[in-house]
Amino acid sequence: MSDNGGRKGKSGIGVYALSDIHLDNERNKLWFQKLLNDNYADDTLILAGDVSDDLDLLRETLTALRGLFNEVFFVPGNHELWINRSDCDDSLTKFWKIIDLCNSLNVNTSPAKVGGVKNGKGVWILPLFSWYRKPEESDKSLYYEKQGDDPTLEIWCDTHFVKWPSFKEQGSAADYFLHLNEKQTPSSFDGPVISFSHFLPRRDLIFSTQEERIMNGAILKDPHPAFNFSRVAGCSGLEEQIRKFGSIIHVYGHQHRNRHRIVDDILYISHCLGSHLERQNHLLGGDMNGPKLIWEEK
Numbered sequence: 001m002s003d004n005g006g007r008k009g010k011s012g013i014g015v016y017a018l019s020d021i022h023l024d025n026e027r028n029k030l031w032f033q034k035l036l037n038d039n040y041a042d043d044t045l046i047l048a049g050d051v052s053d054d055l056d057l058l059r060e061t062l063t064a065l066r067g068l069f070n071e072v073f074f075v076p077g078n079h080e081l082w083i084n085r086s087d088c089d090d091s092l093t094k095f096w097k098i099i100d101l102c103n104s105l106n107v108n109t110s111p112a113k114v115g116g117v118k119n120g121k122g123v124w125i126l127p128l129f130s131w132y133r134k135p136e137e138s139d140k141s142l143y144y145e146k147q148g149d150d151p152t153l154e155i156w157c158d159t160h161f162v163k164w165p166s167f168k169e170q171g172s173a174a175d176y177f178l179h180l181n182e183k184q185t186p187s188s189f190d191g192p193v194i195s196f197s198h199f200l201p202r203r204d205l206i207f208s209t210q211e212e213r214i215m216n217g218a219i220l221k222d223p224h225p226a227f228n229f230s231r232v233a234g235c236s237g238l239e240e241q242i243r244k245f246g247s248i249i250h251v252y253g254h255q256h257r258n259r260h261r262i263v264d265d266i267l268y269i270s271h272c273l274g275s276h277l278e279r280q281n282h283l284l285g286g287d288m289n290g291p292k293l294i295w296e297e298k
Contacts, residue, residue: 013115015123015194016040016069016291019048019253020077020272023061027276035290036064044114045069045291046125048253049077049198053085053161055101062107073108075127077198077253078232082161090163092176095129110184113191115297123295126185126195126245129177133235137172142203142233149228156232178237185245194295195242196251200234205252205259205268212259212285229255242266249294258285269294 022028045068051061058080065072076098081091088094102109109127116122135143153159170176200206206229233255242250249267256274260267271292274284 013042013044013297014040014293015044015046015114015125015295017046017048017196017251017269017271017294018273018291019198019251019270020050020256020274021047021061022050022079022273022275023052023057024054025275028273031273031288032061032064036068038068038290040069040291043069044071044073044125046194046196046251046294047072047074048196048251049075050079050253051077053079053082055086055097058098059101059105062102062105066105066107071108071112071114071125073112073125073127073196074102075109075129075196075198078131078158078162082157083163084161090165092165092173111186116191122191122297124189124191124193126193126247128181128195128197128238128241130197130199130234130238131173131177132199132232133172133174133237134231138174138235140174140236142200142206142230142235143228144203144206144230146228146230148225149231150226151228151231153227153231155224155227158232174235174237178235178241181241185241189246193245193247194249194251195245195247197234197238198253199238200252200254201236201238201242201250202263202268203230203233203236204263205261205270206230206233206255206257208257208259208285209261212261251294256284267294 023032051058080098081094083091083094086094099109111126113122113124133141135141164173167176170179247266251269253272256272256278259270273288278284
């Protein structure tokens with residue numbers, strides 16, 4: 001298995017992880033075109049959000065991936081829910097439009113079992129929809145204090161491009177999606193579970209360890225001192241669901257900081273493409289040779 005992605009060394013049916021490919025970026029489009037030349041005909045891809053806010057480009061991308069992989073699983077990221085280039089009145093309307101698009105392309109947005117052809121076991125893939133909690137909204141935010149940060153989040157595009165309707169029953173977007181996860185998740189699973197979300201489930205995943213920085217050659221740098229990512233990182237309600245549903249692996253995206261870390265018997269993996277500048281400045285951690293193999297059935 002390659003920690004930095006790519007298909008080398010694989011001998012059986014695999015599950016791969018990838019997120020934040022941001023195909024509005026021309027350099028990322030070139031990377032994606034190279035990916036389409038690889039062979040993943042027997043494999044499953046987990047795509048943990050942030051392809052594009054452009055629904056036509058999202059359709060084109062998911063269609064191409066359905067031709068490349070045997071199965072594709074997807075959850076929208078925050079970029080998908082921007083409405084500035086959309087005819088949707090709000091971000092929830094766009095969310096359901098994306099789910100309808102995925103259904104029309106046979107892209108999975110609900111739990112399903114894959115593999116098991118050789119040994120009858122297989123693995124469940126569990127998509128978890130999500131949104132972040134800001135510190136003023138709940139104590140289940142992943143917020144930590146950062147001196148000199150801007151609480152208005154004017155620099156954050158979601159502030160300008162995401163619009164939510166009134167959540168009368170659930171109270172917030174984060175609550176709405178957590179409730180949706182409960183509704184669509186089976187009460188039990190007859191095999192191991194790999195869950196995934198776009199947003200982070202734990203505060204400690206925001207920070208790299210010294211070992212990770214040495215191993216991946218990542219450079220510790222804060223490119224935006226006034227921006228506190230933890231305000232928009234995720235929510236701890238996701239972590240509660242990951243534990244409740246019995247995940248052995250959880251894949252996430254959003255931060256553009258790649259992780260491969262075991263915490264209390266669960267392996268947390270982030271494998272983001274990010275931007276060309278982030279890759280050039282070694283901010284992601286590791287090279288991006290392709291999707292990351294995270295489970296294999298031999």
